[in-house]
Structures are given as structure tokens and as C-alpha cells.
Amino acid sequence: MTNHSHLADRLADRFGSRLITSTAALEHYAQSEGPHEYRPPDLVAQPLTVEEVQCLVVTAAEASYAVVGFGAGTSLEGNAASIRPRTLCVDFSRMDNIKAIRSSDLIATVEPGVTREALNLSLKDTGLFFPVDPGANATIGGMIATRASGTTTVQYGSMSDNVLALKVVMADGRLVSTGTLARKSASGYDLTHLFTGSEGTLGLIVEASLRLHGQPESFVSATWDFETIEGAVETVMSTIQASIPIARMELLDEAAIRACNHQSKLGLVERATLFLEFHGTPNSIAERLELVTAIGMDCGGGQLKTARATEERNLLWRARHHALWAARSMIPGSRAWITDICVPISELGSAINLAKSKITEAGLFAPILGHVGDGNFHVFFILPPGDKESWAKAHLVNEAMISHALSVGGTCTGEHGIGLGKRKALLREHGEESISVMKTIKTALDPRNILNPGKIFV
């Protein structure tokens, strides 16, 4: 008998095979890249309805269990990890219904387990799409919980900008509705934004209404290599400062391009490269391409190669999205630790320079990739699992990057959230007073600290 038998017994009838207790199956919920060590949850339940989520929270609370929400398992800072004994993991993968598509309002209402790819597939014939693209095929619930963003945020915003309304199960089992289906509202406290990015510590998201956008009349993607990474970054900063609309503006440094070539046979010139995309009418795209080209040519830009056919564009973006696996393929048996900072756009160059020089000093293989149009970039540390010295060096590079970002008015995470990994950085970023306000809210809404305990706060 394990110590979770009591809770499992209470849930067994209602959840049947949707209650997972076997050690092997529980291990699935403890997999992770990166530096964090998790334990498997004691048990996992896969609810189908809001009422079942309410039942899980209430029953777990009665049995003094912690409750951790779980989507696609793609978070990067241990955000959905089980870390304490007596943890019930609520796996939302079966709550994956698209409840309504109101195409005349540009709104979709979904359950939290719907993935962004599934949502976009179902929108295909509506003329609409959901733009937020963190790379991984994350669930909408997880993306809201971590305030995710990604490649298209430079034009369409992050999850913070694209969630209109939520239903949330609170720590005491109450169901709360936030927001409305209107495009804007000034009615009362903005609970939608409070839950967005709260990483399951204030409530469990059980339904979301999302802003959709019109599929653009045309798309042009492009790759563009630069003599130096500084030139590529300068091009990004000038494009953003000139407010030229651009749908994607991604940087891959030389190491990342090498990895992508290795994996995807792209045949790209192995130099720092921008991956771009423009959405609009053919004329407006042509105008913007001309403006951006003029900026980049002054900064040592090489050949800007456009991709207009859908297949060609998909190939390019698939390569970008598979950069993690490409990078890992360069060191067989390696693990990846992906970190994430975001700085004011004028500080992008200094932040990338600092990261590059620290990586070089440390002698690590660590490609830099980023949603640079937002001032946001990642370092992919590719590390042999057992090599403690390399992991320690990566820690130091990460700390130096965070310190620099904070010193120039930036943030310790643009899109991955705090989870376990950035709890101390959060405190450094916002200060004691601000964190005490966050903790006051947490304590007021979850006085027994049942929801995802140990995350966000040290």
C-alpha cells in the first residue's frame, strides 16, 4: 500500500481507467529536458468535464494532496512538474474539445487540452487562424498558464494578448468565469490576465475563449544570412524601431544553422541567419520586403531568399521548430537545457553579445535562437547528461544572461515562465515588495497552498 491509496480509492469509481497509478505510466509525467529533477506524481487523473476537475480539486484538498495541471508536457522550467510527495497530476489531454468557433466574431472557445495545431487544423476552412506559436505543439491550457508566445508574437501578440475569457476551477473547487466575448472591456479587475501566466498556482484553466485572426491574403517567408550576428541583430532592431509590420522575425546563429543543415539538409550558408515572414496583400508585402532589405543590406546582409509556396515555407518553419532536435543531434546522447530572456529592443545586441561571449568562454555547444523581433531569445545548451562540469558552466552562463537582462530593464523569461528554474530570478527582477503582493494574492486565493505548490515563489 502506498500513501496515495486513500485518494486513489476515492477517485477510482468515477475515473476508472482515467485514473493512472501504475509506476511505469506515472513516469511519463516526470520526463523532462533541462536541469530540473522531478519525481513522478503519486497519481494522475484525466478528467473529461469541468465537474470532474472540480471533484478532483475538492477531493485532493480533503486528502491533503497537491494538485498540478498537465497539458502536453512541453514546458521548459518545470512548470508542470510534480515535486512533492502526495501530488495529484490533472492531465487535461482528454479535455480536448473545440466547443465553439464563432467565425463572425473571430473567437474560438476551447477546452484546455486542445493543442494549437489541432485548433488551427479545425480553423483551416474558416479563413481564420490562431497565431500564437511557441514551436512545440503545446496545449492551449498550458500556453495560457505559462503566458506563452513565440514566432508570430511580433505581429499578433502573445497569449496575454489573445485570451478573451476563461473558466477557472479555484483551490476550493469553485468555478469562476472571467472576461467576456467583447473585444475589450473595462468591467472590474482583469482576472483573465491574472490567471494567464499564473502557472496553475491560482486555479486550473478549464475553458478559454481565444481571439482568432484572419488568414492573410498572402504569405512570404525568407531566409537571410549575415556577415556577422551583429549585422543580423542590427537589422532586427532597425526594423522594429521603424515599425515595419513583420509576422515573424527569428534569429538562428551560426551554430543553430549548422545543426539545422545537419538535421534538415537545408543547405543554408552557415552564418547567422534571419528567418522572416510577412503577412498581407502582395503589394504590402512587397513594400515591406523592400524596406527591410534596404535596412539589412546596410548591415552586411547576404542573399535574402524568399519562399512563397506553402510547401517551401512549411519546410523552412519546420526546420526552425525542429532546431532543438537538430541541436541535440550534434552531440549524441545529449540533453538540452533551453533558457529564455527578453530585453528592450535596443538592448538586443548587447544581450546576445554577452550570451555569445559567455558561451565561448565556457567552451559549450549552445546555439542561440530567438524571437528577436520581440527582443526575446533562447540559448539551447546541449549537454552530456552526466557532465556535471558542463552543466555547472551552463548555470553560470544562464545567470550572467539573466543578470544582464535585468540590468537593462528586461525580464528573466520572455515566454517560458518561472516554474522551478527562475524562482530566484523572479525575486531579483521584481523585488521583495512586488513579490509580496503576488504572494498575498496566492495566499488569499489558495490559503492551503494546494495548487502547484513550490512553483514561481522561492
Added chain:
Amino acid sequence: MTNHSHLADRLADRFGSRLITSTAALEHYAQSEGPHEYRPPDLVAQPLTVEEVQCLVVTAAEASYAVVGFGAGTSLEGNAASIRPRTLCVDFSRMDNIKAIRSSDLIATVEPGVTREALNLSLKDTGLFFPVDPGANATIGGMIATRASGTTTVQYGSMSDNVLALKVVMADGRLVSTGTLARKSASGYDLTHLFTGSEGTLGLIVEASLRLHGQPESFVSATWDFETIEGAVETVMSTIQASIPIARMELLDEAAIRACNHQSKLGLVERATLFLEFHGTPNSIAERLELVTAIGMDCGGGQLKTARATEERNLLWRARHHALWAARSMIPGSRAWITDICVPISELGSAINLAKSKITEAGLFAPILGHVGDGNFHVFFILPPGDKESWAKAHLVNEAMISHALSVGGTCTGEHGIGLGKRKALLREHGEESISVMKTIKTALDPRNILNPGKIFV
């Protein structure tokens, strides 16, 4: 001796002539349009620094005074009204410094008393502007506190979308910083959005960092009359549903046009009219104009008259912004009560129809104007001050509009906030559970209910 002498004595040395206690001067803070009756505050202080705001809050709390923030006095739902005995009003008009313009980051950092017009004047030569335009020359602090929006929100977003970071004085006098200067962040609870729209009930905003936008290469404004208001609304819905970028999309009904003609001698055809504006390159604007024209001509659009010269455009938008005074000029000695709802875009037609038919039934003069591209519109009830029957009828029209908005998934206020006037509507909109979460947060952060008591919640 009045009951405020104790607090006034304690503040007199530090604030000198910036402490207002004369009855005549206090009356200035009790002026309002609309249906709400206020009392003057007991005293008003005009701080110059964050430290002075902290001193005011702490000293007022010790003396058991309520603290109400005040900007330009342009709010419409009694948001900044003093309603209780023992109220200290904190007038931010002297904290009006623009602290920094980081043009290379598209960010301005301002004190709360800076008005939106003053900010834009100081940005004139930077190539940047701050877009949020509620009509009145409100202060930035007030606009944040009420989550304001306005004519350009359809393209540039509301205050919710354009505030990056805040400094806030809490009920216990602590100074809290929220957000960063990065364009996005996933670090911790989103306190910036929590304070935005909290109407001074959770803290006093003492500094804000705002997103700026590039001044477009060119502008075209236009007026466009329609055979029927239904045709104008249909044009709006189709334009938004087609995701055609448009910077302003305002509706003025026939009564509003009549008033504008009366006041501003615009010589417009007295029919329901859209005021439009496009921002972009000349080519992209031409493309969009063509698309929108095609939509509107199918809906009974008359002559679309463009205004390209700056002076001509300014004349047009000045007329729009002066619509309130124009409307009041139609009934000498009248007062105006402006209400505000926002609905999903597909419901705009039904919501405007309902408002129009209720106004006609009631026999009121009440022009309809709105930021219809957002699904948001206002009714300007123009009422003789003493005519209780007309005020009662306006109340009923307002209630019917709110009930309809809520029944179609909309909100009781798109941009004016809750203040005093919409407290019951807030409860109907969000329900007991959601309001209890808001109240829990309020109580946790302001346990003595010092900050703007009696607002937002019944």
C-alpha cells in the same frame, strides 16, 4: 473646526499651498456630468513625488481617511468621485513629468498626471506617438486606472495593451514595481494588468511605462454617410470580419451628425455616418480603402469623402471629439449622461438596434456614437437637469442596453469602467463567484478598505 482638521494639520507643513481645503476649491473635485451625485472631498493634496504619495496614503490611513486618486476629472461613472465623509483626494495634476522617452525602444515613462495630448506633443519630433485616444484629454494615470480605450483601439489596442510597467503605491504605503521594459514577459503574476482597470481601489499609480508606436508614413481620414444605420453597421462588421487593418472606425448616428453640423458647421449629410482613418503607406491605404469601399457600397454607402491634409483631418476628428458638447448644445442647459457597452462584433447590429428603439420609445434625445470597430458604442443621453421623468427613462434604456449586451456575451462597459454607475451590472456580468475572487483580492491588498471605497463593488 471640521472633522478633517486633524489630517489637514498633519499635512500642512509638507504640502503648503498644495493642500486644498477651501470649500470653493474643493467643489472643483465634485463636478460631474451624468447621473451620479458626489460630495466634495474633505481635502485635496497635490503631490509632486512618489514619496509624497506614500506619505499621503500612510497619513490618511492613520487618520482613518479614504484616499481617492484624481486625474483630469474626465471619468464618466463616478470613478474618481468622493462619496464618503473623511475622504482625501490625491490630485495628480502636478505629477506631470515625462520622465524618459526611449525612442529606440518605443517606450515612454511618465508620471500619472501627464495628459495624453501633452505626451503626444512631446513625442512629435521622435517619429513616435501614443495611440490611445478616449476623446477627452485625460491623464495617463486615469486612463490606466479605468482601462480606457477609444477611437484608435481597433488598430492599436486599449490601455490594457499599451502599458508595459507600473509603479504603484499600495494601501499600506509600500511602493511596488510591476512589469519590465521588455515587449513581453512570462515572469510571475501579471500585476500590471491587475492594476490596469482597478480604478484606484488596489493602489495609486505613480509611474507608467507605455508602449509607443511609429507615426505612420501616411494617414487618410474619411467620412461616409449611409442610407440606413443598419448599412453602416453591416459595413463595420464585414470590415472587421475580413481583418482589414483600419486605424479608426467610428459611427455617428443621424442625431449625432445633426448635432455636429449644428456645432461645427461640418455640412455633413444628416444620415448615419462612419468616420474612418487609415494608417500606413500610400499604397497599403489605397488597397484598404478600395476593399472597405466595396464592402460599404453593397450596404447602401453614400459618398466616401476622404480628408488627407492634416488640417482637414484634424477638423474632422475635432468634430468627433466635440460631439458631447455639440449634443448638449441641442438642448440648452442640458446635462449629458454617457453610457457605454461593448459586444462581440457580430452582435453590434442587434445592440445598436435595441438601443435606438428604446431611445425612440422613451422619446429621448440621445445620439449614438461609438468605437464600432471594437463592437463598442455610447449613448449620449441629453437631459434637462431637473426632468426626473427623462432621467428615469434614460435609466431604463441604459439597463436594457446592458441586459442585451450581457445576453449576447458582451460587457456592461467597454471603456468607462464600473465606478459607481455599473456596480450592479458588474455583478450581473461576472456572477457571484467571480466577484468574490475580485473582492478577495481587494481585501487582501487593502484590508482596511482605504483606497477608493464604494467603487466597483456594490
